[in-house]
Amino acid sequence: MAYRSLADLFLSQADVQQDRLLYRFWRDGRWHSQTWAEAAAEVEDIALGLVAAGVGKGDRVALYTANRVEWCLLDWANICIGALTVPLYASSTPAQIHHIVEHSEAVALVVDSRASLDRLDASAPAMAAVKTTVLLDAPSAEDMPPASGTEPGVVSLERLKAMGRDYGREHPGIFRKLAETLEPADDLTLIYTSGTTGEPKGVLTTHGHYLFTIASSLAAIPVREDDVALQFLPLAHSFGRLEHFVVAARGYVCAFARSIETLSADLQAIRPTMLFSVPRVYENAHRRIHNRVESGSALGQRLFRWALTVGKRYNDRARKGEGCGPWLRLRHRLADALVLSKVRQGMGGRLRLAISGGAPLSEPIADFFHALGVRIVEGYGLTETSTVTHVNRLDRYRAGTVGLPLDGVECRIAGDGEVLIRGANVMKGYFKDPAATREAVGEDGWFHTGDVGQIEDGGFLRITDRKKDLIVTSGGKNIAPQMIENHLREEPLISQAMVWGDKTSHLVALVTLDENEARRWAEKEGFRWQGLEETAADSRLVAYIRQRIRERNKELAPFEAVRDFRILPADFSTDTGELTPSLKLKRRIVMERHADLLDEMLGQR
Numbered sequence: 001m002a003y004r005s006l007a008d009l010f011l012s013q014a015d016v017q018q019d020r021l022l023y024r025f026w027r028d029g030r031w032h033s034q035t036w037a038e039a040a041a042e043v044e045d046i047a048l049g050l051v052a053a054g055v056g057k058g059d060r061v062a063l064y065t066a067n068r069v070e071w072c073l074l075d076w077a078n079i080c081i082g083a084l085t086v087p088l089y090a091s092s093t094p095a096q097i098h099h100i101v102e103h104s105e106a107v108a109l110v111v112d113s114r115a116s117l118d119r120l121d122a123s124a125p126a127m128a129a130v131k132t133t134v135l136l137d138a139p140s141a142e143d144m145p146p147a148s149g150t151e152p153g154v155v156s157l158e159r160l161k162a163m164g165r166d167y168g169r170e171h172p173g174i175f176r177k178l179a180e181t182l183e184p185a186d187d188l189t190l191i192y193t194s195g196t197t198g199e200p201k202g203v204l205t206t207h208g209h210y211l212f213t214i215a216s217s218l219a220a221i222p223v224r225e226d227d228v229a230l231q232f233l234p235l236a237h238s239f240g241r242l243e244h245f246v247v248a249a250r251g252y253v254c255a256f257a258r259s260i261e262t263l264s265a266d267l268q269a270i271r272p273t274m275l276f277s278v279p280r281v282y283e284n285a286h287r288r289i290h291n292r293v294e295s296g297s298a299l300g301q302r303l304f305r306w307a308l309t310v311g312k313r314y315n316d317r318a319r320k321g322e323g324c325g326p327w328l329r330l331r332h333r334l335a336d337a338l339v340l341s342k343v344r345q346g347m348g349g350r351l352r353l354a355i356s357g358g359a360p361l362s363e364p365i366a367d368f369f370h371a372l373g374v375r376i377v378e379g380y381g382l383t384e385t386s387t388v389t390h391v392n393r394l395d396r397y398r399a400g401t402v403g404l405p406l407d408g409v410e411c412r413i414a415g416d417g418e419v420l421i422r423g424a425n426v427m428k429g430y431f432k433d434p435a436a437t438r439e440a441v442g443e444d445g446w447f448h449t450g451d452v453g454q455i456e457d458g459g460f461l462r463i464t465d466r467k468k469d470l471i472v473t474s475g476g477k478n479i480a481p482q483m484i485e486n487h488l489r490e491e492p493l494i495s496q497a498m499v500w501g502d503k504t505s506h507l508v509a510l511v512t513l514d515e516n517e518a519r520r521w522a523e524k525e526g527f528r529w530q531g532l533e534e535t536a537a538d539s540r541l542v543a544y545i546r547q548r549i550r551e552r553n554k555e556l557a558p559f560e561a562v563r564d565f566r567i568l569p570a571d572f573s574t575d576t577g578e579l580t581p582s583l584k585l586k587r588r589i590v591m592e593r594h595a596d597l598l599d600e601m602l603g604q605r
Contacts, residue, residue, distance in 0.1 A: 005182035005207040007080040014040035024255035025069040044175045046077035049164030053132040057082030060104045065112035066090040080179045086190045087236035091557045102126035110134045184208030193383045202431030203383045212424040213386040216406035223250045230272040232257035242387040243276040271348035278358040278476035307339035311371035358476025386425040401460040417452040471502045477559040492517045496572045506563040508601040512571040533569035564601040
């Protein structure tokens with residue numbers, strides 16, 4: 001069915017699905033359920049409450065909250081009145097939030113708790129456009145008492161919904177009328193993504209962009225109406241947001257994990273049939289399983305390895321449509337009964353399909369889950385391409401690649417190896433930044449991804465490197481290292497810093513010392529100056545730098561924190577080729593020269 005907008009998609013589905021289950025969520029110590037009809041009623045109340053508060057079509061509404069069912073209801077409410085959701089990571093710093101709220105000119109802000117609200121300076125000039133703040137975890141349905149006389153009006157979610165019901169009674173049928181005005185070309189959302197300069201850019205996409213991506217994704221991925229998904233990717237991330245849209249489009253059940261720490265227990269409780277995730281989650285599961293096996297008996301370890309070998313052989317042949325033969329089928333039934341099914345039970349026992357994106361997934365991890373009987377389908381995309389451009393199919397799969405383009409998406413490789421994308425999913429542009437838009441999207445419509453790759457036989461795309469310096473962790477976080485490096489260099493002792501952690505779980509840094517400051521520090525601490533190299537290796541200075549970096553980490557989002565570092569014996573310079581004439585860091589040269597230290601810190605040795 002063709003939809004005019006995502007509002008049309010959601011409301012059409014709600015009219016059809018009615019009493020079917022849509023959401024499951026944890027509250028007050030137990031799991032709750034919400035039907036389509038219940039969700040649609042809440043969405044209408046919230047939407048009209050926002051209208052009563054002065055939010056109109058084209059206005060921006062910032063969501064500063066962790067994953068929860070209300071996030072999705074608020075998003076649908078914004079969508080249905082033509083307002084643009086501006087997602088904010090729950091881990092964002094106040095400075096990051098202020099920047100995005102100010103740049104987006106958000107007129108409303110949704111915050112999960114008073115503690116989160118108190119982290120923000122509501123009187124800051126950056127918050128000037130915010131007229132209404134909605135507090136989700138409010139003690140009552142009444143307006144919240146302001147934290148200060150300058151705080152914008154704060155209302156509870158229940159109060160907002162009551163305002164919506166009143167508005168609906170005064171304006172019968174207005175909710176559907178507002179939703180029906182929306183067209184594919186109307187703006188849908190504004191998602192901020194960091195660039196290499198550290199300044200986030202607002203990616204503006206329309207209803208048409210995501211209607212295309214949703215339809216093309218569902219044509220490529222075998223999602224069923226009877227599926228059950230466990231949502232734990234941040235909804236502020238474009239990948240998590242797409243999952244939320246796909247749930248509504250296909251009409252299956254979405255349960256919200258309580259947190260990443262409770263993921264194992266939530267898998268057991270929800271027993272999902274499919275997962276959307278980033279590589280880090282699969283890596284953690286792989287490590288936990290192997291740790292349990294290695295702590296067991298030698299016989300158990302041999303049995304586990306045998307079962308994996310059988311499972312891989314069986315599933316390889318089954319995927320290729322080749323006959324397995326009675327002997328292989330018999331061994332697989334035995335391996336499954338003794339080992340493989342028990343491992344799957346740890347993930348709920350029903351998982352049949354997992355989707356991985358946000359960063360490359362290692363082939364050994366993919367092979368491991370494949371042997372268990374869980375196919376991980378790896379894909380690729382960017383916020384600027386409405387999330388997905390490529391994905392492996394169950395029947396057309398090549399390990400180590402991100403798969404084939406979605407139907408309607410074109411891909412080619414530029415002369416310098418950069419991956420270029422063209423299609424109806426390419427963004428409208430960067431909000432209030434026409435120069436950056438022209439740089440990213442050529443007049444011919446090709447979007448420059450910043451990734452380097454190659455197209456293999458059959459059209460499979462393999463990502464081989466990053467053209468620029470943007471770091472993508474295995475948890476799917478996009479991090480601009482220069483911002484963190486500049487932050488570290490604010491320490492007087494630190495002359496230069498290079499932050500790294502691409503495709504890994506955490507960030508590390510190589511730092512150099514300012515010789516004059518190092519000399520002064522040594523004299524102040526009362527030990528004899530022996531030169532830069534000797535001082536850099538002194539345990540007292542190492543301990544001091546460690547303490548200062550920990551303090552600096554407190555000013556960063558958790559995923560931006562530097563977890564380990566090494567002090568180099570000499571500063572970077574143009575003479576050694578580590579700096580350009582304009583004193584920019586030659587990252588690749590530094591990495592090559594100090595690969596052993598980076599590997600040591602990242603646990604790759």
